[in-house]
Amino acid sequence: FSTVCTTREWVKCDGCSENKYIWENVFTDSYYGTALDTTTGESVTLINRTTCLPSQFRQGMWNFGVLFLLIASILTYNLYLSKLEVRFDEDNTSAPDYTLIVTNPPKDAKDPDEWREFFDTFSEKQVTVVTVALGNDELLNSLVAKRRDIKVLRGLLPKGVDFSDEAATDNIVINARRQRVGEEKQGSCIAKLVLPLLRLLGLSTTEEVIWSRIKATSAKIKELEQKEYDASAVFITFETERGQRTALEALNFSQLEVLTNKPVSGDTSAIFRDTVLNCYEASEPNAVRWLDLKCTHFEIYLRQAVTLGVTAALVAFSGWILYLARTRVSTVFFSIILSTTNVLIPIIVRMLVAFERHHREGTSMASLYIKITLFRWCNTVILTWLITPFLVTLGANSIDLLNTINTLMLSEMLLAPFLRYIDIMSFLDRHFFAPRAKTEEQMLACFRGGWYNMAERFTDLTKVLLLCIFFSPFYPFIYFLGAATLFLQYWMDKFLLLRSWKQAANVGADTAHFSRKYFSTAAIVIGTIGGGYAYARSPFTFLCSCTDGFCNALPNTTTFTNVTLLNNEVVGVVETASGDAYFCEQQYIGFPPTPNVQEYSLQWMTPSQERLTEIFGVFCLVVVAVYLVYALLSPVIKLALSLVKGVYEPRGIDQRKDFSSGVGVESFAYIPSLVVDGFHFPFLACDIDDIDANLIGWKDPNHQDENDIHRQYDEHNLIFDVSRERRNAVFSVVKHYPPAWYEKSK
Secondary structure, three states, rough: OOOEEEEEEEEEEEHHHHHEEEEEEEEOOOOOOEEEEOOOOOOOEEEEEEOOOOOOOOHHHHHHHHHHHHHHHHHHHHHHHHHHHHHHHHHHHHHHHHHEEOOOOOOOOHHHHHHHHHHHHOOOOOEEEEEEEEEEEEHHHHHHHHHHHHHHHHOOOOOOOOOOHHHHHHHHHHHHHHHHHHHHHOOOOOHHHHHHHHHHHHOOHHHHHHHHHHHHHHHHHHHOOOOOOOOEEEEEOOHHHHHHHHHHHOOOOOOOHHHHOOOOOOOHHHOEEOOOOOOOHHHHHHHEEEEHOOOOOOHHHHHHHHHHHHHHHHHHHHHHHHHHHHHHHHHHHHHHHHHHHHHHHHHHHHHHHHOOOOHHHHHHHHHHHHHHHHHHHHHHHHHHHHHOHHHOOOOOOOOOOOHHHHHHHHHHHHHHHHHHHHHHHHHHHHHHHHHHHOOOHHHHOOOEEEOOOOHHHHHHHHHHHHHHHHHHHOOOOHHHHHHHHHHHHHHHHHHHHHHHHHOOOOOOOOOOOHHHHHHHHHHHHHHHHHHHHHHHHHOOOOOOEEHHHOOOOOOOOOOEEEEEOOOOOOEEEEEOOEEEEEEEOOOOOOOOOOOOOOOOOOHHHHHHHHHHHHHHHHHHHHHHHHHHHHHHHHHHHHHHHHHHHOOOOOOOOOOOOOOHHHEEEEEEOOOOOEEOOOOOEEEEOOOOOOHHHHHHOOOOOOOOOOOHHHHHHHHHHHHOOOOHHHHHHOEEEEOOOHHHHHHOOO
C-alpha cells in the first residue's frame, strides 16, 4: 500500500564527499561511509542507497486517474453546493433579501424619516425599517465593561446591593474587604502564597479594586455621553425584495464615483444630499459587527496584516518545536504534538482575530479561516515534508516520512476528534466551576456549551484533503485513511453540534463559499504539484548511474573494510554493488517538474519515469493556470471593473413575499446589539419602544411581561445606563414603519 523501500545496497560515489552535509543528520548519518582503497591508498566515499525502482508509468497513471476523478468529484460537488445555496436562499427569505446597507452616509444624516423618504422613491411598496448606526463604539465598550465588572462584583458582595447608590456601596465594599482580609489571615500557607500571585497576574481581583474600576468607568461614561456621534452606516429594509433590488440597481455606482463623490454614470437623481452612496446587500442582522462599522478599510487591512504577520511567526515557532520533536524524540510524540497544536492554535488565532476590525462576521470568519488554514496546512503538510530529509522519503524506519504520515493520519483520525469530544474547558465549567458558582447567573453560564465556528471545521476538511493528495504518490492507501478520518470527524461534529456545542451566530454562506472557491481548490493545486515533484524526484537517492560515462575514475575494488560512518560507527566489511554512482541534484528542480529539469550530465530518470513526469508536469501547469484564472484573476478583474462601473447583480429569484408577513419567524430587523461572553443574552444599544418587539429575534423567558412585551428587554438594554436626556443623542436609531394591513392584523 506504499512505496516504502526496505532493500538497500552500498555503492561507490563520485562527488558525494563535496556534498557530505546532506547525510549529516540523525536520519541518514548511517548511510554515508568512508574507507581506504587498499590498492591506491586513497579515501573512497560509500553510500548506502535504496535499490527499489523509481516511479513507473503504470503505477503513476493509476494515481493520476484517481486524482483526476477526485478533482472532477470535488468540482461537481462544489457546483452542486453553489446551486443548493441559491435554492435554499430562495426557499427561505430573510432580512438580507430585503435590506441594503449604506456605508458612507453623511455624518449628520441621523434622521430615519429622511432616509425613508429618499428610498421610498425606489421601493415597490414602502420602506419598512430604517436603522441609523452611530459610531459610538467607545461609549458602548465602556458600558459593557461596567456591566461586566458589576457582574463580577455582585458575586463578591451580599445579595441585593444597589450599585446606583455609591455611598451605600462604598460601605458594603469596605465591610466585605474586612471580612475577606480576616478570612485570608486564617487561611492556609498555600493560599497565602497563591492569592498574591493570582492577583499580580490579574486572575483574582479584590472587590475594592473592581468597585474603584466601576466608579472610574462611570465617570468616563458621563463624559462620553456628552459627545456627538456621527452616523457610520444606515440599514434600509424594504417591504419587498423588488424594492431592494430596484434601489441597488439605481445606486449601482462605481468605486471611483463613490470615492470622488462625482457621479458619472447611473441614475444621477439617486444622490442623497449631494453624496454618492456606497450601497450593497446587507448581511444577516446578527452578523453585523456594530462596534466596527465606523472603521475605515485602511484600518481594517492594517490590523489584518499585523495579525497575519504574528500568525506567520507562530507557524515558524511551531515548526521549530515540531522539528525538535521529530528529530530528537519520536514520530509518535511528533504526531501527538502536531494534533495538540492543531487544537490549541485556533484559540490563539481567535485572540489575534479579536484585535482585528470587520464590518460583518462573515469577513471576520474568513480572516480566522485563512490564519487557521495557514497554520494547519504548514504544520501538517508543508513542515512535515520540509523537516524530513530528502533521503528518507521512502525509508522504512519509524522516523522516516511515510511512517510519519501514517502515524499523523491515525492521529488526525482518532486523537483530534477525541480532544474535541472531551472539550476540557466545558468539562471544567460543568463539573468544577458550576458547583462553586456564587450566583445563579454564574452557574447557568457554565452550561452554555462548547464554542465552535465553521472556519475551523472547514479547515479540518481542507487539511485532510491536502494530506491525501500531496502524499498519495508515496502512499496510495492514504485515500482510505482520509475517508475514514472525514467519516469519524463528521459524526463526531454532528454529535457535538446537536448535544454539546452552543448555538453559533447565523453568518450566512460566506465561509462555505470562501472555502470552496479558494482553499479546496488550493489544496488540489498544491497536492497535484507535490505529486508531480514526487514522481520527478524519485528514487530520492541523490545518485546517478555511472554507466553514462560521467564519473571520474573509481577503484575497481568491491570489498572494503573498516568503513567509518558519519555517526562514528565502524563497519568491518562492506560489499559494494557492481554499478558505481555519482552525485546528482534531485531535490531542487524547477517548475514544472518535467524531464526537462534534468541537466545533460545529471540524468536519473528512466524512460518510464520520464513519460510519467511529462504528463504530470504538464497537468501541474494546467492546474495552476486554471486556479490563477478561477480563484485569483476573476476577483481581480471584478475589482478592476468595480472601479469604473457598478457590478451589482441580483442573486436568485424574487419570492414575491412581503417582509412583514414573516416578522417574528424569518424576518428580523437590524437592531444594534452586542454579544458579550459571560452573558446569556445580547446587549441592545438602541431605543426599542417604538418598534415591534418581534423584530428583535430573541426573547428572555425569565422576564416576560404580559402587559408590555418590551419590558423583558429592559435589563439587557444599555440605554438605561446613561442619563435619560442623552439617550436619543448617543445611541443608534431604529424606526419601524409597519404597513397598514400589518397594524390592523395586530
